[in-house]
Amino acid sequence: MTASKLYILDTNVLLHDPKCLYEFKEQDIAIPMTVLEELDDIKDRKKNVSSEARHAIRAIDHILSGASTSAQITKGVPIKQNALNGVDTRLGKLSIFPDHELTMRQGFLPNDHNKDNLIINCALHLQATNPHREIILVTKDINMRLKALGAGLLKVEDYRTDQLVSDIELLPAGHYQMEGNFWEHVTDVKSYQEGKYTFHQIDRSILPNTYPAEYIYDESDGFAARVISVDEETITLQDLNHERIMQQNCWGIEPINIQQAFAMQAVLDPSIDLAILNGAAGSGKTLVALACALEMVIEDKQFNKIIVTRSTPPVAEDIGFLPGTEEEKMTPWLSAIHDNLEAMHEQDERPQSSVKYAIEKANIQFKSLNFIRGRSIQDALVLIDEAQNLTPSQLKTIITRCGKGSKMICLGNLAQIDSNYLTPLTSGLTYIVERFKDYPGAANVHLEGIFRSELAEYAEEHL
Known part of the structure; x- marks a missing residue:
């Protein structure tokens, strides 16, 4: 059975996440020859992404190693999940598309050795020759996505599998300021001493969204603490003593x-x-x-x-x-x-x-x-x-x-x-x-x- 979607991967996706070949589930993946040439060019450069390029090349080679002819590689080789975790689960197929063989035709972007244009033309060709399938170009380059849509490609996406937050504003700050005085919010507390440190155990409802190692302080500048542990009912805080931590001195710096x-x-x-x-x-x-x-x-x-x-x-x-x-x-x-x-x-x-x-x-x-x-x-x-x-x-x-x-x-x-x-x-x-x-x-x-x-x-x- 042929997969309903065919993803064409840009070079920057493979550099960003060399393991991305296993992230498209049962759908097929095509890599234009131009992308392989770019990876080959990058892998020997003294750049911080050269290692990722080599990793991506090895991942592609691992999947295609089962093919014995070029026709098989062009048609597609099944991606096996055992390449990652030992479970022999078939995903989609990986193929290499010989985009260097494409000839210029109406609707294509100018073939002036611009590698982005070559990759977009590859996607346009596959879209025209596979009307029954959804052809999707995946790239992290915003300008390339705009060019592809302008050239007539129906589906262009960013690679977001590794994106953990949808908005940078949602990233935790690591500290939280409570309104007024901290102790005004607390009705029941269990305090105890361990060595030179004082700990407070309070109800979870006071700080429902807190997490371990978050710093807590109040508007009155009278309380500062670090969250040590969080369970379903209670939160344990280490009292840092606001005045004392503001007087820390390291190598003359306060x-x-x-x-x-x-x-x-x-x-x-x-x-x-x-x-x-x-x-x-x-x-x-x-x-x-x-x-x-x-x-x-x-x-x-x-x-x-x-x-x-x-x-x-x-x-x-x-x-x-x-x-x-x-x-x-x-x-x-x-x-x-x-x-x-x-x-x-x-x-x-x-x-x-x-x-x-x-x-x-x-x-x-x-x-x-x-x-x-x-x-x-x-x-x-x-x-x-x-x-x-x-x-x-x-x-x-x-x-x-x-x-x-x-x-x-x-x-x-x-x-x-x-x-x-x-x-x-x-x-x-x-x-x-x-x-x-x-x-x-x-x-x-x-x-x-x-x-x-x-x-x-x-x-x-x-x-």
Whole structure:
């Protein structure tokens, strides 16, 4: 029986989620030859999506390996679910369409070596020659979707299988402010002491939408706590003492507002394995994280080193290959770390010497994403900078490297995505915020306020 739908996949869909071939259920998938050529071109580039290109090529090869002739590949090879989980369940079929053999005809977009046009023409041809089937082009490129619809393609879709929230405004902030005084809302409480910490057990109805590791505070600035656990009837809060967390000091840095105080608490707390700090440019994410990291490594000796990594997309034109060692190549990308180190030591008699001392004493290592894969990172504090430019699979790769005695700090701003393959809704940063929402060992804090300068604050609000 022939599937009723035929999905034509664009290159960016395969790069965004190399496992997408198993997400279309019983329907068929066609991949134009142009897409394979693009994947082949990308897989050898020094780009943060080269690994995804290789992964996608291997997935395609795995499915088509059962075909013995080119005719079978063109007709379609059954996709078997056992490629993922060992269950021999047939899905639809995967075929490679030889779009390079198409000749120009009326209704086609100009064939001027524009790969988007070639892929759209492939979809138009299949729509014309398969009137009994629903032909759907799937792409994450908004402009390509508009071009395809304008050219006469009846059905064009975005790939949203991995999209966890429908609106970025629905993403949890990691903290919640209660009106008035917190204790005015509480009629029954059970408080107890464990070591130096005080805990409060309250009724679930007071905070019906809360989740583990969410921070709670009130308008009176008299109460601050973190949710430790949630069950059907009760919520357990750890009292953080509002005054005390506002007086935290790490490497000479103190919190300016309550969100920065929560961020410092999340990074410093040994029970938190993953601290996610997101917010606008200038809100203090990197400064807070770096100050806490230096305090924990140099003063408290909780970790042996600080590993800093990030994606490396160019903001403007690529400047080409950089000479030197891995760390020397990464230095231009991680200048934000140096800027914040300099800011923390600007009052010192010899600031540059202080920065050098901090880098050496804390054993700060700058690592490329390409060399993070396959490692097991032990007794280290890992700072993942510019996480908004990472795909969900890339962030999964990094976080699963976390070995014994290590902690991850993820920094990002969804308003500053530089990747052509990501949007705020499909960014890896959004992915892990939502996925770790119910994990008590992960804390997410959205930092509010911009403290870099009045110009930066105005630009963030008006541009």
